Amino acid sequence: MKELSVDKLKKYIDPNLFNFETTETIKPLEGLIGQERAKESMEFGLKIKQKGYNIFITGLTGTGKSSFALNSVNKIAPLEKVPDDWVYVFNFDKPSQPIAINLKPGDGRQFQNDMRDFVEQLQREVPKAFNSKSYDLQKNEIVKKFQDRKNELIQELNELAKNFGFVLKETKTGIVSIPVIDGKQISNEEYEQLEDEKRKEIETKAVNFEEKALQIWKDIQNIDKETRDAIHELDNNVGLFAVGHLIDDLREKYGNYNSVMKYLDSVQKDILENLDNFRSDDEEDNQFPFIIKRNKKDFLKKYSVNLFVDNSHTNGAPVVVEYNPNYNNVLGSIEYESDFGVAITDFTKIKAGALHKANGGYIILQAKDILTYPYVWDALKRTLKTDKIAIENVTSSYGLLSISSLKPEPIELNVKVILIGTPYLYYILYNYDDDFKKLFKVKVDFNDVMELNDENISKMASFIKKHCIEDKLRPFHNTGVAKVIEYSTRVSEDQNKLTTQFNDIVEILYESNIWAEIDESEVVMAKHVEKAIKEKIKRVNMIEEKYIDYFKDGTFLIDVDGEKVGVVNGLSVINLGDYRFGKPSRITVTTYPGEEGVVNIERETKMSGHIHDKGVMIITGFIGNRYALDFPLTLSARICFEQLYEGVEGDSASSTELYGLLSSLADVPIKQGIAVTGSVNQFGVIQPVGGVTHKIEGFYKLCKVKGLTGDQGVIIPEQNSNNLVLDDEVIDACKKRKFHIYTAKTIDEGMEILTGEKMSVINERVKSKLKSFYDILTRDKESANKERNV
Template sequence: MRILKEYLVSPDKLKKKVELVNLSFETTKELSSGETIIGQERAIKSMDFGLQIKKSGYNIFITGLTGTGKTSYAELSLGKFAKHEEIPNDICYVYNFTKPSLPLCIELEASKGKELKEDMKKFIEKLKEVIHTVFLAENYEEKKKEIIKDYKEKRNQIIEELRIYAKDKNFLLKSTTSGYITLPMIENKEITNDEFETLEETLKSEIEENSEKVQQKALEVLKEIEKIEKNSEVKLIKLKEKTGLSIVKYFICCLQTKYLTNKKLYNYFIELKEDILKNLDIFLPDEDDDEDEDDEDDKINSLKRKTEKELFLKRYQVNLLIDNSNLEGAPVIVELNPNFQNILGKLEYDNDKGSLTTNFMKIKPGALHKANGGYLVLQAKDVLTNPYVWESLKRTLKSNKIYIEDIKEQVGYVTIASLKPEPIDMNIKVILLGPPYIYSLLYDKDEDFRKLFKIKVAFDYEMSSNDKNTSKMVYFIAYHCNKDNLKHFNYEAVIKVIEYSNRLAGNQDKLTTRFNELLEIIYEADTYAKIDNSEYVLGEHVQKAIEEKKYRHNLYEEKVYEQIGSGKVLISVEGYKVGEINALSVVDIGDYTVGKPNRITATTYMGKEGVINIERETNLSGNIHDKGLLILKGYLGEQFAQNYALTLSAKICFEQLYGGIDGDSASSTELYVLLSSLSDCAINQGIAVTGSINQKGEIQPVGGITEKIEGFYDICKIKGFTGSQGVLIPKKNISDLVLKDEIIEAVKEGKFSIYAIDDIKQGIEILTGQTAGTKDSTGRYPEGTLYHKIELRLEKYRKELNCTNIKQ
């Protein structure tokens, strides 16, 4: 028993006792709210630097496990930092009078975009009103009538001259609905065609000759009338432009004066003036607007004209794409659905009688437009899984310009004629959030990623369990009690939460930073406190929340233990057996980790096959497990094959295992069962084992140690305690023990034991109760030791095998 006690782990080392030495309180109600981000000093420092540097390519990738607070920290830190930065410009799109298919982008100081939009609206309304008034005024009408009168007088005078000329040639100039016609006369009297045919040939020839002269004169007159008519039209246009110019020029000058510093907008106003002067009729009422429209067709035509005017006047509107008037600092945009259009913007279309139409007012912003001059937060996985978003985002970051594109063009579809809005100059810092594996993939496989995301902000999944961090954890609980309107936690409940954090970290010297999982327990404990009508959340409520959460997820575990308890899965927890051992393992089912013991058996016999792993032969083992077996062979060779070749055949099997196995945590266990079979020394079945080995026989730490121990403890509890049961673990894993209180009490009472070792010989001595042995000066193990028995067995195999070979 001296050997056993030497390696026993004392109960006080099975879980860290949490002490809040710097705080004195009864409930968190007495405490102020603390920091929401704890234990991420590296990430905070990296983030601060990433936000400070303004050079191209210094975008940020925040990486870490889910639940470590990446997203909440990004929003919080960006919000604080952005408040002290300049508010970016407003962005507007206006009509391009030179190239209508290429809308112009206008940038103005924050809040000026809204003013421009309103100013343009008032400008058009006022212009319509004033133009209507001026063009209906007597002064304009008189000038217009004078031009028309002058035209009519000249026209009538020319026609009268034509009439006199025709009469002189014995022709009558007669007005009809289709124009003027000439009719021959004799003695000032019209003649008909019949009468014309009865005339003498000489007279007929004279009339025909005069008819040609009159027709020639008529053509000259018509040309003269056309000339006069064009001159009159020009005069009317000039009158209209002159009258309109004074009005339009005044209003345009007012706009140009207000926005004098914006050269691009100033030039736009010049083009605006020219376009309005060309289209003054749009601002005037139709001549028949004041007439009664009893006819249905007239009503339809009038409505059509009004609609056409309204559509035409839309070219003078302003599309305020981005309005930053309500910002306090730079924008911070978190895009939860980063599809192509939500990131890069889009053009909307109207269905007009089966045809798709659009205009510059249909340009809609994306997240890049909204975040311009600030920060855009995206989930890396969502960006990568949405078609064409990642490549388009990289292209935008490289060019520092935002193009509004049609996704159909990316796909290669034939697109309808559309607009090509002028690209917008971009100044954005993009923050991507994602797990470490996405960062590694992008860094390794995408060269652009290295150039564009030069700042890595790594969130740790754990932090040191020191007084500073435990105090912060207490304030963290107080913060969420206040923020989420929860019942406050008493001292014992706070201790339970910190212990649970310790357990999630899987190390006595660490606390988890997966705060989402802690918040689940905090919220659920609050619910149980409300069910109990308790004023505060007590330790029992936290404990119940932890146990109930486990109960919701551990159905698989119960089924496994049920099969072991019923004997369907063969696991012995008492007595001694040769070539059999219980290995500690864990099964990760996604939302829960099950500690599950496995029975390993070994058979050894004469032969040259060496050590064979049945799982490997049947393709049920992974690479790491296979590596562990090769290490095991290396240890055997060093210990027992320095003078002669290792001649044996051995098979190792994980019994009743059908789903495969990986990892090297069972390599020491496989070695123990193999040593047991070779030495014919029985192993205590009440002690389960875990730990990996190296070729020198040193025991190395493994993962999931707490779950492994608790799994075997539960099996012993089901089958019944004998007082000699326990587990054998690597000494290096002692600091990883965060066992439940029930096991700690069992250890104190002597019902369950935990042994920690750092060498394979220590383990085999505990399991068999026999001394392993140390080589003497001759290179052999002392007689009576377990390793000496193995030497004798191997020598027997070698000699018998040699004899067999000689006989053959």
């Protein structure tokens, strides 16, 4: 048991320790402070390339995980190989399944440009070839050659018809044979008026004529087919002459790519099969030129190249940070456009996602975002398990919307995924997602504190200098630097630690700079840092002030002077998210003969958590172990947190409750000017708790409102002395002996401070009271038994 001296109430940083007056004369920080374990884990995770060794960086918000991840990757990525470009091209055999082709970095863009130039040349060269005099002469020769033969057969057919008494006439439905009688062609009406015998004679001749003419007709049809075939062959030769040298140029340039060579063969074949689409249509004065132009554009699109991933300007392995990781942004997408109300698409509308762009390199994602966006987590795991990334329309793949779509060829995936998240997310995934532990085998764990030593103090000064440069802040005076470091120990809640939640520190730097600007100071001094801290608290502590007002006007009934039996002031911490403060609570205890034991009223009203319930049960163990070894423990006690409406959890008040219980049993009053925090075990040893700084400051503010008497203070566990980082006002009150901070190792030490009595006296009185309870219950039971016997 001891009262702490003023120099033990916070960590003081002497500005004279620094070998500079302002940060203007020191070097800025390079790298990260105080995360050696994380650095080693990250280096290992980046070096190992086997499957499943993706990285999960975990730690509290504001510790610099994201910037650390990016900086770590950016150091090694430029030293690694630049991955291939990827393009998608039209699949002439299966149009709904575009083909993926990988090319060396830069060749993808070149191939896209070359195919664009190829199509432009194609539209010039093909019409030019078919509009040439040479083509017309060759075509006319073919037509004339076959037409002469055809004319001879037609003449032969006409002679045959004449011999059978018919003349051939061409109609809209074809060539028909018309009977001739006496040198005159007869009509259908005249034919019907002929005698039956004459008609039969004509019909017989007609049958015989058709039999004889059939072979001639076949010969004529064969000549027509030979004509078409000859013209088609001529067209192919002319087309090949126009296209062949263009294709050959591409084959020579991309001969090392088998997939490109195969694609160019398909291109040439398709062009030769669709030469009519390239001929000029001067003779077609169509009334819908826009439709014709669009149809031609759609036809030519299949010869274009979709440059899917372009690494022509990538330096080393790609590094991608996706800040909006929805399904399309991560996994890629297929876009659509509306054509007269119908959704249509093609291979040129396939868009790369972050995974495609990071292929062959690294991708950094926020775990919370990945889990928040629908379908992304499952899709990411699937790609990492298969080492392939397929582009699917998410609405179709999950059956949300039936729509005709493409099925592009999947791309081989080789990427290191770096997820960043909280420890809570990490353990949830590790314990409840079997795939997670197989795919993310490297954990990079960020500590929220680091040692307070000369090296880290120096690095903190360099950290401040770095932000002065990056964020264009005023230089910090060494007194200002000292105050920032002291603030860092307050955030860490440990005199021997500095926080690594650098976002909190950076905010203080920004705000201190503003107060220096308002003060028209060229450098940031200690007073500006102090002002920034106070104003930061002032912006968020309205609820705390309301609590103090309730105490001041008597709404909250808490005494901070005098003495009372069975009443003790406990301390808790209210966490609002952006602000934490200590809230004193009055704990009352009543005791009387009975066998109910120690009853926690909060538990009975379902306002108590499991840990608090455990603490109350420990109190029963302490009482029984110390005072009821000679006789059974016969006690009924009620413990209550007065004016508590939001519930209670934790065991930090268990020692406080025990003090109240002992006070009630011993009938010894407790000093109301001393508040208590700390948990206790069954042997009466005080155990450390959290939030001691906020708890002390909270009680001090209540005492200050009523007036400091010089006898007020707080008892904390001895192990918590290093956690004290009190503000200067409380320390000043302690220096003036108006407020006191005590530490206690055991319940005995604490009771002596609270009551001013020796623990031996209190023990005797408690044991005597419990023995009297036992005697009363024993006497009552005996009386009850006698009455029943009578």
